[in-house]
Amino acid sequence: MAKIQARILKGFRDYLPEDMLARRAMLASVEAVFRKFGFAPLDTPALEYTDVLLGKYGEEGEKLLYRFEDNGGRDVALRYDLTVPLARVVAMNGNLPMPFKRYHIAPVWRAEKPGRGRFREFSQCDADIIGAPGSAAEVDILSVGMAILDALDVKEFTIHVNHRGVFDGLLDGLELYEFEKRAHVVRTIDKLDKIGREKVLHLLSEEVGLDSTGLEIISGFLDIPSGDIDAAESFFASMPKASEAIAALKATFNLAEQAGIASRLKANFAVARGLDYYTGLIYETTLNALPDIGSVMSGGRYDGITDMFGAQAHPAVGISLGVDRLFAALKELGTLQLASTPTQVLVAVFNEDHLSDSFQIAQKLRDAGVHAEVFLGASYRLKKQFRYADRMGIPYIAIQGPDERDEGIVTLRCLKDGQEKKLSVDQIANEI
Amino acid sequence: MAKIQARILKGFRDYLPEDMLARRAMLASVEAVFRKFGFAPLDTPALEYTDVLLGKYGEEGEKLLYRFEDNGGRDVALRYDLTVPLARVVAMNGNLPMPFKRYHIAPVWRAEKPGRGRFREFSQCDADIIGAPGSAAEVDILSVGMAILDALDVKEFTIHVNHRGVFDGLLDGLELYEFEKRAHVVRTIDKLDKIGREKVLHLLSEEVGLDSTGLEIISGFLDIPSGDIDAAESFFASMPKASEAIAALKATFNLAEQAGIASRLKANFAVARGLDYYTGLIYETTLNALPDIGSVMSGGRYDGITDMFGAQAHPAVGISLGVDRLFAALKELGTLQLASTPTQVLVAVFNEDHLSDSFQIAQKLRDAGVHAEVFLGASYRLKKQFRYADRMGIPYIAIQGPDERDEGIVTLRCLKDGQEKKLSVDQIANEI
Numbered sequence: 001m002a003k004i005q006a007r008i009l010k011g012f013r014d015y016l017p018e019d020m021l022a023r024r025a026m027l028a029s030v031e032a033v034f035r036k037f038g039f040a041p042l043d044t045p046a047l048e049y050t051d052v053l054l055g056k057y058g059e060e061g062e063k064l065l066y067r068f069e070d071n072g073g074r075d076v077a078l079r080y081d082l083t084v085p086l087a088r089v090v091a092m093n094g095n096l097p098m099p100f101k102r103y104h105i106a107p108v109w110r111a112e113k114p115g116r117g118r119f120r121e122f123s124q125c126d127a128d129i130i131g132a133p134g135s136a137a138e139v140d141i142l143s144v145g146m147a148i149l150d151a152l153d154v155k156e157f158t159i160h161v162n163h164r165g166v167f168d169g170l171l172d173g174l175e176l177y178e179f180e181k182r183a184h185v186v187r188t189i190d191k192l193d194k195i196g197r198e199k200v201l202h203l204l205s206e207e208v209g210l211d212s213t214g215l216e217i218i219s220g221f222l223d224i225p226s227g228d229i230d231a232a233e234s235f236f237a238s239m240p241k242a243s244e245a246i247a248a249l250k251a252t253f254n255l256a257e258q259a260g261i262a263s264r265l266k267a268n269f270a271v272a273r274g275l276d277y278y279t280g281l282i283y284e285t286t287l288n289a290l291p292d293i294g295s296v297m298s299g300g301r302y303d304g305i306t307d308m309f310g311a312q313a314h315p316a317v318g319i320s321l322g323v324d325r326l327f328a329a330l331k332e333l334g335t336l337q338l339a340s341t342p343t344q345v346l347v348a349v350f351n352e353d354h355l356s357d358s359f360q361i362a363q364k365l366r367d368a369g370v371h372a373e374v375f376l377g378a379s380y381r382l383k384k385q386f387r388y389a390d391r392m393g394i395p396y397i398a399i400q401g402p403d404e405r406d407e408g409i410v411t412l413r414c415l416k417d418g419q420e421k422k423l424s425v426d427q428i429a430n431e432i
Numbered sequence: 433m434a435k436i437q438a439r440i441l442k443g444f445r446d447y448l449p450e451d452m453l454a455r456r457a458m459l460a461s462v463e464a465v466f467r468k469f470g471f472a473p474l475d476t477p478a479l480e481y482t483d484v485l486l487g488k489y490g491e492e493g494e495k496l497l498y499r500f501e502d503n504g505g506r507d508v509a510l511r512y513d514l515t516v517p518l519a520r521v522v523a524m525n526g527n528l529p530m531p532f533k534r535y536h537i538a539p540v541w542r543a544e545k546p547g548r549g550r551f552r553e554f555s556q557c558d559a560d561i562i563g564a565p566g567s568a569a570e571v572d573i574l575s576v577g578m579a580i581l582d583a584l585d586v587k588e589f590t591i592h593v594n595h596r597g598v599f600d601g602l603l604d605g606l607e608l609y610e611f612e613k614r615a616h617v618v619r620t621i622d623k624l625d626k627i628g629r630e631k632v633l634h635l636l637s638e639e640v641g642l643d644s645t646g647l648e649i650i651s652g653f654l655d656i657p658s659g660d661i662d663a664a665e666s667f668f669a670s671m672p673k674a675s676e677a678i679a680a681l682k683a684t685f686n687l688a689e690q691a692g693i694a695s696r697l698k699a700n701f702a703v704a705r706g707l708d709y710y711t712g713l714i715y716e717t718t719l720n721a722l723p724d725i726g727s728v729m730s731g732g733r734y735d736g737i738t739d740m741f742g743a744q745a746h747p748a749v750g751i752s753l754g755v756d757r758l759f760a761a762l763k764e765l766g767t768l769q770l771a772s773t774p775t776q777v778l779v780a781v782f783n784e785d786h787l788s789d790s791f792q793i794a795q796k797l798r799d800a801g802v803h804a805e806v807f808l809g810a811s812y813r814l815k816k817q818f819r820y821a822d823r824m825g826i827p828y829i830a831i832q833g834p835d836e837r838d839e840g841i842v843t844l845r846c847l848k849d850g851q852e853k854k855l856s857v858d859q860i861a862n863e864i
Contacts, residue, residue, distance in 0.1 A: 003740065003741060003742030004483050004484060004487045004740055004741055004742075005483075005484075005741070006484065006519075006520045006523035006524045006741040006743065007481060007484065007520075007524070008477065008480070008520070008524070009477060009479055009480065009481060009502075009506065009508060012477035012479060013477065014474070014475070014476050014477070014521050014524075015473075015474065015475040015476075016474065016521070016525070017472035017473060017474060017534065020472065020473040020474060020475055021472060021473060024473055035774035035803055036774075036798045036803050036804070037798070037803075037804075037805055038773055038774060038775035038778075038803060038804070038805030039774075040449035040452070040453060040772065040773045040774060041447075041449060041452040041453060041456055042446070042447065042448065042449060042452060043446070043447040043452055044446050044447075045440065045441060045444035045445065045446070045553050046478060046510075046539065046541070046553060047441055047444060047498070047510075047541070047553065048440070048441065049439060049441060051436050051437075052436060052437075052438065052439065055436045066479070066500075066502065066503075068498075068500030068501075069500075070441075070498065070543065071498075071543045074441065076441060078478075078479075087438075088438045088439075088440070089446050089448070091438035092438045092439070092440070092446075093448070097772075097820060097823040097824050098809065098820075099808045099809055099820075101773075101805065101808075102449065107478065109478070109479070111502065111503045121477050121478060121479065129808060131809070132808035132809060132810070133810050134810065136781075136787055136791075136806065136808050137808045139791060140791075140805075140806060140808055143791070143795070147798070255787060255788055255791075258787075258788030258791075259787075259788045259791035259792060259795075260788075260791075260792060260795070261791075261795075308435065308436055309435060309436055309437070309438040310435030310436075311438065340472065340529075341470055341472045341533075342467035342468075342470060342471075342472060343470035346470075349568075355568055355687060355690075355691075356687055356690030356691045356692075359568075359571060359572075359575070359687075359690075359691035359692075359693075360691060360692060363575070363691075363692070363693075366468045366469070366579070371467055371468050371469075371470060372468070372469075372470070373469055373470030373533065373572075374568065374572060376531045376533075376561060376564035376568050376569045376572055377530065377531055377563070377564060378564070378565050378566065388529055388530075388531075391529040392529050
């Protein structure tokens with residue numbers, strides 16, 4: 001048989017044990033917080049009918065879909081996100097108790113050009129509340145986000161909060177109604193942090209063709225001090241849609257304040273997050289120690305998500321964690337425990353005749369709560385067994401020779417400091 | 433915009449919270465046991481190059497693959513199992529410490545005709561040991577399997593153990609060397625439990641054309657009492673390949689005996705598990721209370737799995753849990769806790785003015801370890817909030833009216849028995 005070349009598709013990744021153990025630990029913390037807030041897990045298929053997936057994204061999505069005809073001639077595609085499948089589930093299950101709080105941690109696929117930190121398969125980690133309008137659900141979503149970052153021990157972070165209606169009102173104030181132009185203005189202002197105020201105004205004049213009145217309005221908008229909702233209220237007094245948005249934002253901030261969770265929230269009127277998806281609250285989150293990494297947690301309100309299926313309209317608000325970014329951040333902050341194995345004790349095998357003793361010792365250790373494995377390699381040379389423990393990063397090795405067997409004890413060696421103790425199996429669990 | 437019909441592909445499933453919570457609980461138990469034995473998690477992409485996946489399965493696999501050309505013209509397919517991706521990872525990472533013990537719980541896709549209990553997307557749950565020859569690794573794999581079924585509390589079960597060489601030797605003894613005929617004999621004997629001994633012999637005569645000598649050998653084979661390795665040893669004395677297999681099987685049983693884990697193992701020479709994949713030990717597991725459900729856990733030795741990639745040959749032994757079957761069995765045995773939400777306490781909202789108090793109560797409950805959610809519906813009518821708790825199966829509801837607020841207490845109502853207690857928030861955590 002001709003040999004096949006073992007290779008992996010570009011933009012796809014294997015997660016070897018070291019990464020996987022740390023990622024799973026991170027996601028287990030996240031999941032525990034979701035559950036503490038009453039979010040329940042949901043899972044949906046990787047494959048869906050293409051028209052179901054395209055409902056939300058249209059042509060932009062089409063290019064990015066892994067789309068094909070299945071053996072039955074159906075037009076199918078791999079899911080692009082976890083939001084459309086959620087909308088489909090809600091539309092198909094009219095009897096779900098509302099509000100419906102679900103989380104979903106699963107891979108999605110996008111046929112994008114892979115690059116630094118951009119993959120064709122990556123995990124999304126979302127929680128959403130369907131069927132809850134108003135500030136309460138928004139404060140709940142922001143609270144769960146804060147509790148997650150606290151659980152992950154990232155210390156200082158800032159959630160930058162805005163309302164989609166602020167930009168909408170501003171664009172109406174500019175009398176810009178063409179979708180492409182509106183999008184262009186938003187994209188340009190979104191670059192403020194990177195390119196600076198002067199360059200933003202320059203691009204708006206050159207590329208969008210804003211006149212001096214328009215540039216003045218934008219200039220005034222950029223002058224609103226970050227975090228100052230009252231200043232925004234005055235600035236937008238003559239723009240009704242934006243005023244409404246500021247009022248809604250204020251209500252959410254007030255409730256957060258009273259609930260005692262406002263200290264990490266900051267109103268930031270430049271937060272954009274795309275034009276055609278969100279309908280109210282929008283937010284992004286930066287880690288104060290690693291601002292350059294970008295937003296690690298974002299979301300907002302997107303009422304009417306089930307509209308595309310002609311189903312009953314429901315309000316919706318959600319949160320999405322950037323799993324890869326957050327993982328990279330935790331690595332950089334040094335808050336992740338890295339190991340290649342869950343094993344705490346390698347039970348060495350003195351020789352073939354001692355093999356069943358080693359199995360019994362390992363089983364007793366497990367019964368006492370210790371993660372233990374018997375050395376399963378082909379040769380029982382002790383040097384080989386030590387080398388294995390060392391390469392795997394197993395912290396302890398337990399060895400029982402014939403004399404120790406007679407005495408009913410085991411030598412426990414700590415690989416870090418080389419210290420050895422003679423202990424009974426019961427004592428080992430306490431020692432670790 | 434034309435409305436899109438919300439629908440799901442045939443053979444695919446949504447896991448709504450009730451199923452998902454129970455499945456996740458089951459898999460969390462399984463995962464904890466894998467880790468206790470030193471198996472580390474691994475994950476690989478859903479999509480692979482088609483030739484990589486087809487290496488093992490050839491034409492049979494081809495029909496069952498979700499295969500397509502991606503936007504870059506690559507011939508790709510969704511993974512069909514978790515074993516080929518494992519072999520690829522081992523082939524691509526020559527420096528993995530050996531033995532390499534990994535587990536992998538993930539979906540796979542097969543374009544099969546969907547039917548009762550047969551889906552096109554389903555989870556596999558595998559653990560394998562690469563790089564460990566001999567009985568020790570086999571006893572380790574059988575031990576982890578037993579520990580899993582014990583952790584899931586399925587009580588009585590039997591692991592039916594055989595060696596692939598037994599059938600090979602038997603077929604050599606029959607002087608049948610044609611692959612199709614060999615497979616036909618094995619498939620026919622595999623039906624023994626269903627169709628009975630007479631029918632098996634009849635089919636072997638009619639369909640395979642076995643002569644009276646052949647039928648006599650088979651007849652003698654079927655006469656070996658299940659579990660009697662010594663009887664098998666005598667029967668196969670003149671068939672060298674089968675004798676070797678029985679000797680290997682005996683070694684594994686002896687070690688299991690000495691290690692104290694043999695009581696749930698039973699030698700069963702009729703266990704077949706396909707012809708061209710396993711190279712040594714093979715086994716299946718039945719639940720004594722639910723024999724009709726079929727095998728819930730199976731596997732065996734398949735040395736040389738990386739051969740197809742021309743990589744260094746490694747011995748391999750593995751275990752695979754039938755997730756759907758096991759889940760169905762646990763449901764039937766009543767050992768699963770079913771709930772639609774992780775929430776233990778619904779913190780009701782007395783009225784709009786009390787909203788931030790409800791948030792604070794919920795947060796205190798969570799800090800004390802309780803899973804608590806604030807009611808987020810649009811209307812604060814208490815009747816609606818009770819109805820929500822009831823439909824979600826939330827066991828407790830906490831309500832604080834104005835008087836209680838002044839006193840700093842909360843009314844905790846148990847929805848099951850309707851009992852109410854007036855408690856401080858701190859006391860609630862103890863009460864639950």
